[in-house]
Amino acid sequence: MRGQSYVILAIIFVIIVAIFAVSNVAPVEVNYLFWTGESPLILVILFSVLMGGIITATVGMVKMFRMQRAIKSLKRENEKLHAVLEEKGFDEESEQVAEETAAMNDEEN
Numbered sequence: 001m002r003g004q005s006y007v008i009l010a011i012i013f014v015i016i017v018a019i020f021a022v023s024n025v026a027p028v029e030v031n032y033l034f035w036t037g038e039s040p041l042i043l044v045i046l047f048s049v050l051m052g053g054i055i056t057a058t059v060g061m062v063k064m065f066r067m068q069r070a071i072k073s074l075k076r077e078n079e080k081l082h083a084v085l086e087e088k089g090f091d092e093e094s095e096q097v098a099e100e101t102a103a104m105n106d107e108e109n
Contacts, residue, residue: 021045 024041 017045017049 021042024045026041027038028041028044030037030039030044
């Protein structure tokens with residue numbers, strides 16, 4: 001459901017930007033770093049929106065990759081801790097007791 005909301009909002013945003021861009025087709029002077037040029041305003045608007053989307057997606061992907069790396073690391077650490085528990089003789093019952101104790105401690109805090 002959440003993904004559908006993002007898609008619907010993205011479609012609405014694209015429609016609004018397209019209408020805005022099409023209604024602004026007059027040529028404008030654009031100042032680049034070392035020169036100036038003339039370009040239709042529609043291209044300036046669409047290029048700006050495209051670059052904003054690319055930058056936002058790149059930042060989001062970097063965060064996602066970092067989170068995936070952290071998840072893998074935590075899973076490995078969890079497996080190592082389970083192996084240590086098995087070596088020390090803890091079984092499923094003691095794990096359930098530990099989980100219940102932790103849950104009770106969380107409720108108290």
